[in-house]
Amino acid sequence: MGFGARITGWGSAVPDTVVTNAEFEGRLATSDEWITERTGIKERRWGGTTSSLSIEAGNAAIKRAGLSAADIDLLILSTTTPDQAVPATSAVVSHKIGTSGGAFDLNAACAGYVYAMVVGRAMIGAGVNKKVLVLGADTLSRITDMDDRGTAILFADGAGGVVLEATEDQDDFLGWDLGVDGSAQPILYADHGSYLRMEGREVYKKAVRVMVESAEIAMHRAGVTSDDIALCVPHQANIRIIEAACNRLSIPMERASVVLDRFGNTSSGSIPLALVDAEERNRLNPGDLVLFSGFGAGMTWASAVVRWSGN
Ligand SMILES: CC(C)(COP(=O)(O)OP(=O)(O)OC[C@H]1O[C@@H](n2cnc3c(N)ncnc32)[C@H](O)[C@@H]1OP(=O)(O)O)[C@@H](O)C(=O)NCCC(=O)NCCS
Structure with missing residues (x-):
């Protein structure tokens, strides 16, 4: 390999x-x-x-x-x-x-x-x-x-x-999925030099759907199911989006990392903030499978299943 x-x-x-x-x-x-x-x-x-x-x-x-x-x-x-x-x-x-x-x-x-x-x-x-x-x-x-x-x-x-x-001996990246649907541009955008504009309810509905579909594709490509996922590290936009997505994926909330209560939605910062927080709380052990899943303006979405091997 x-x-x-x-x-x-x-x-x-x-x-x-x-x-x-x-x-x-x-x-x-x-x-x-x-x-x-x-x-x-x-x-x-x-x-x-x-x-x-x-x-x-x-x-x-x-x-x-x-x-x-x-x-x-x-x-x-x-x-x-x-x-x-x-x-x-x-x-x-x-x-x-x-x-x-x-x-x-x-x-x-x-x-x-x-x-x-x-x-x-x-x-x-x-x-x-x-x-x-x-x-x-x-x-x-x-x-x-x-x-x-x-x-x-x-x-x-x-x-x-x-x-x-x-x-050379092993690959911790077991499966992933990237996607985009530019027809959703009008529901979340910022013009040059201007503020973000958002149709919150529309974003909410699409977010849950794309997160679930994308996570399922990444898990399928990795050859695992949600039972194998030790920790889900989702994009931190809204606790209700995370709960709805985890529910549909059959991942109990105890297996999700949530930091939005303290940090809000930090866009690109949110998934690594949630990962580092989980590691600091000793929630990750070598061999654990971590599911990353994010969505955002575009709409874009991306998921990955990664084995945690620590350092
Ligand atoms: C924005 C969001 C929190 C709004 O919650 P919601 O339950 O969908 O609420 P709605 O948009 O249906 O609005 C319900 C009412 O609350 C009002 N409202 C909106 N923000 C409010 C606030 N901060 N405080 C009080 N009321 C608020 C709305 O104006 C609306 O009032 P109306 O019924 O008189 O029109 C939610 O839609 C959301 O999180 N969407 C996804 C946003 C997201 O993830 N964006 C980033 C993507 S990376």
């Missing part, structure tokens, strides 16, 4: 500023009770830049892998909120961290992190790279209309990522 990939390091970063639901009360026609019941979010973090959060998360992941920055031969940064239109934020992040080889940004909205992991695995599988830093970072607070109660309460800032290393 050719090269496979393992996750050997992981890290995350969030800004210091905590914004509670109570802080929206009075300013917007909403309440802590409404936000908690309809979304599961209690508080979120706002602040930092996409590059500053990426650098912190990337340094932590490289340290956890026991590597030095120069060992990394490719950096992929999933983001929808680059610091500047040009250059790609990954250029700045690569420079500040000190990685070798190439670097590029990838934009597949909130599904972008799983897209980026699959691209990283593919580069390793093709024999092009040996050690890939896959980061996901977004500062959605910069493109959120703080006067719109339908979106201001949801979106937030955060980052996370993993180091993928080439292996």
Whole structure:
């Protein structure tokens, strides 16, 4: 067999500023009770830049892998909120961290992190790279209309990522699925220099459907069923979306990682934040199968079944 990939390091970063639901009360026609019941979010973090959060998360992941920055031969940064239109934020992040080889940004909205992991695995599988830093970072607070109660309460800032290393003996990436349906563009978008606009209910309905279908395809390709999944790491948009998707996939909620109550929807940051949180709570053991599943504007969706082998 050719090269496979393992996750050997992981890290995350969030800004210091905590914004509670109570802080929206009075300013917007909403309440802590409404936000908690309809979304599961209690508080979120706002602040930092996409590059500053990426650098912190990337340094932590490289340290956890026991590597030095120069060992990394490719950096992929999933983001929808680059610091500047040009250059790609990954250029700045690569420079500040000190990685070798190439670097590029990838934009597949909130599904972008799983897209980026699959691209990283593919580069390793093709024999092009040996050690890939896959980061996901977004500062959605910069493109959120703080006067719109339908979106201001949801979106937030955060980052996370993993180091993928080439292996010759085993491949921890067992199956994956990537998809897109651009006909859904009108239900979630941001024009250049403008705020995110969303038809929440439409996004909600499609999100559950695409997550379930995509996760089923990835599990089928991996040759496993939901009974084999030790941990589900879903995109953190709304607790009701996660509950509905897990229910349809027959994955009990005890086997899902949920951090949206503390961090809200951080787009590309959300899946690695949920992964790192699960690892820190000792919820992952070597050999465990992890199901990643995300969806986002586009609509995009992506799922992957990855064996956790630790480091
Ligand atoms: C946005 C979302 C929380 C709204 O919850 P919902 O149960 O679908 O509520 P609806 O959109 O049907 O709105 C119900 C009512 O609540 C109102 N409402 C919306 N936001 C509110 C808020 N923050 N506080 C109080 N009321 C609110 C709506 O205006 C609507 O009022 P109306 O009945 O008078 O028109 C939910 O649709 C959602 O999470 N969608 C997916 C969003 C998502 O995941 N986006 C990111 C994708 S990566």
